[in-house]
Amino acid sequence: MTEVVTAQAGVLRELRTLIAAGKLGPGQQVVQDSLAASLGVSRVPLREALKVLEGEGQVIYHPHRGYFVADLSVTDLVEVYRIRSLLEDEALRVGVPLLTDEDLEYLEGLIQDVEVAAKSADVTAVTSANRRFHFALFESSNMPRLVRLIRNQWDATDAYRGVYFAAASNLDQMNREHRAMLAALRARDVEKSIALQAAHRENSVSVVSELISKPS
Amino acid sequence: MTEVVTAQAGVLRELRTLIAAGKLGPGQQVVQDSLAASLGVSRVPLREALKVLEGEGQVIYHPHRGYFVADLSVTDLVEVYRIRSLLEDEALRVGVPLLTDEDLEYLEGLIQDVEVAAKSADVTAVTSANRRFHFALFESSNMPRLVRLIRNQWDATDAYRGVYFAAASNLDQMNREHRAMLAALRARDVEKSIALQAAHRENSVSVVSELISKPS
DNA sequence: ATGAACGAGATTGGATACAATCAATCCATG
DNA sequence: CATGGATTGATTGTATCCAATCTCGTTCAT
Numbered sequence: 001m002t003e004v005v006t007a008q009a010g011v012l013r014e015l016r017t018l019i020a021a022g023k024l025g026p027g028q029q030v031v032q033d034s035l036a037a038s039l040g041v042s043r044v045p046l047r048e049a050l051k052v053l054e055g056e057g058q059v060i061y062h063p064h065r066g067y068f069v070a071d072l073s074v075t076d077l078v079e080v081y082r083i084r085s086l087l088e089d090e091a092l093r094v095g096v097p098l099l100t101d102e103d104l105e106y107l108e109g110l111i112q113d114v115e116v117a118a119k120s121a122d123v124t125a126v127t128s129a130n131r132r133f134h135f136a137l138f139e140s141s142n143m144p145r146l147v148r149l150i151r152n153q154w155d156a157t158d159a160y161r162g163v164y165f166a167a168a169s170n171l172d173q174m175n176r177e178h179r180a181m182l183a184a185l186r187a188r189d190v191e192k193s194i195a196l197q198a199a200h201r202e203n204s205v206s207v208v209s210e211l212i213s214k215p216s
Numbered sequence: 217m218t219e220v221v222t223a224q225a226g227v228l229r230e231l232r233t234l235i236a237a238g239k240l241g242p243g244q245q246v247v248q249d250s251l252a253a254s255l256g257v258s259r260v261p262l263r264e265a266l267k268v269l270e271g272e273g274q275v276i277y278h279p280h281r282g283y284f285v286a287d288l289s290v291t292d293l294v295e296v297y298r299i300r301s302l303l304e305d306e307a308l309r310v311g312v313p314l315l316t317d318e319d320l321e322y323l324e325g326l327i328q329d330v331e332v333a334a335k336s337a338d339v340t341a342v343t344s345a346n347r348r349f350h351f352a353l354f355e356s357s358n359m360p361r362l363v364r365l366i367r368n369q370w371d372a373t374d375a376y377r378g379v380y381f382a383a384a385s386n387l388d389q390m391n392r393e394h395r396a397m398l399a400a401l402r403a404r405d406v407e408k409s410i411a412l413q414a415a416h417r418e419n420s421v422s423v424v425s426e427l428i429s430k431p432s
Numbered sequence: 433a434t435g436a437a438c439g440a441g442a443t444t445g446g447a448t449a450c451a452a453t454c455a456a457t458c459c460a461t462g
Numbered sequence: 463c464a465t466g467g468a469t470t471g472a473t474t475g476t477a478t479c480c481a482a483t484c485t486c487g488t489t490c491a492t
Contacts, residue, residue, distance in 0.1 A: 005279045005280065006279050006280070006474095006475065006476090007475075007476070008475085008476095009279070029443095031442095031443075031444095032443075032444070033442090033443070033444090041476075041477090042476055042477045042478075043444090043476095043477090043478095044260065044475080044476055044477070044478095045475075045476065045477095047264065047444095047445090048263060048264060048267050048475095051264050051267040051268060051271075052267060052270075052271060054268075055267075055268060055271030055272070055368075056271070057361055057364055063221045063222050063225070063444090063445090063483095064221065064222070064443090064444060064445075064482080064483050064484060065443085065444080065483090065484065065485090066443070066444060066484095076361065079359050079360075079361050079362065080361060082306070082359075082362075083303075083306075083361060083362055083365065086302045086303065086306055087299075087302065090298070090299075090302055143295050143298075144295075145273055145292065145295050145296060145299060146295065146298075146299055148273055149299065149365065152271075222444095222445065222446090223445075223446065224445085224446090245473095247472095247473075247474095248473075248474070249472090249473070249474090257446075257447090258446055258447045258448075259446095259447090259474090260445080260446055260447070260448095261445075261446065263474095263475090264445095279453095279474090279475090280452080280453050280454060280473085280474060280475075281453090281454070281455090281473085281474075282473070282474060
């Protein structure tokens with residue numbers, strides 16, 4: 001489906017889902033040899049993918065001992081969302097006043113993409129469309145490093161987020177929130193849009209925290 | 217001097233200084249083969265170090281084309297410091313009220329370490345002691361992910377910071393600021409300590425921005 | 433019983449070799 | 463002369479192999 005140009009990129013995606021699905025449980029060592037074999041690649045691309053995850057705090061590296069899955073407790077999750085709010089608020093604070101009319105049209109198009117995906121109940125499509133919308137918005141800040149950090153934080157919990165989109169009621173609410181956000185953006189109402197973004201986050205944090213608190 | 221347990225860790229340090237010194241100039245491709253040879257290692261540890269730098273935004277990766285040194289313009293620098301202020305303010309806001317008397321004693325000891333290093337005019341020692349002080353403070357927040365992000369931001373400009381510490385007048389000012397900070401911490405005065413930390417940042421941003429704006 | 437020294441097995445770290453891809457040049461063609 | 467397509471050299475991506483290190487159980491001395 002989605003093209004993967006390198007093995008490391010493919011492995012990275014696999015690892016994220018393995019961790020989110022609990023196949024690689026918290027605290028567990030990532031044994032490179034067996035995992036690489038089961039993924040059908042050598043250890044080299046696996047190690048490079050692990051370095052990325054280390055940078056995101058998803059795994060912890062001990063030299064000569066290996067990589068261990070970080071445990072994402074509810075405390076951690078709260079911290080991730082707190083960090084997200086610091087960063088996302090700034091992105092909106094800077095970006096919203098800079099939005100052009102063309103930007104707004106483009107953003108509306110992205111919201112429609114999400115709605116279309118939601119109708120077809122394609123969780124993957126919803127996830128990626130939703131992501132495109134929010135990041136298009138963040139990027140209006142013209143702060144690429146800030147956006148990169150926000151992306152890191154999303155990645156740290158992204159794999160869990162699919163669960164949120166699985167329920168139709170959540171999808172409806174999301175679409176309503178997107179529309180409300182668009183209205184606030186059209187009005188260039190910075191504080192309103194920040195508040196809406198915050199509400200949006202809060203919805204998913206509760207779902208995800210339930211998910212990780214009960215051992216699957 | 218400092219022990220390096222793996223080649224990748226050593227290469228990572230080398231790379232940071234190479235970038236900071238401009239030996240690896242902005243936009244320039246990092247040719248793995250020749251660089252690895254000149255560092256006396258194979259490409260494997262080099263690539264892993266590059267992945268770390270990619271995560272920090274120090275280099276940009278294009279699949280099948282390679283790693284390119286990100287250019288750190290003054291605009292970028294301003295962005296880095298803006299991000300730092302978002303994150304560091306939070307760390308202090310959460311951490312300062314939690315400081316115990318033992319923490320304060322420990323922090324004072326770290327400040328003394330900086331002063332000792334400053335007297336002996338050992339730039340490297342000043343840099344690392346200064347870093348230890350600030351991060352000990354940040355860690356009082358008990359937000360490890362937040363601290364990790366702050367550390368990333370420091371790393372993104374750390375190599376440049378040595379210049380700041382080279383001038384004795386800057387050292388004096390730094391020590392005065394540290395003492396002022398300690399007083400604010402003893403009073404558990406959150407806003408004051410945030411303001412002092414901000415001033416501390418501003419001092420170095422101007423020095424570093426001059427450094428990178430004029431081609432060496 | 434306790435703990436230090438040792439060794440076997442497992443695992444990671446790094447070097448080398450080869451495959452895949454890209455970029456730039458050259459040549460053919462219109 | 464411009465354009466498009468093959469070709470070659472350079473560079474990256476990955477697999478495989480060997481070296482270095484750690485873990486853990488065993489042994490031995492105290």
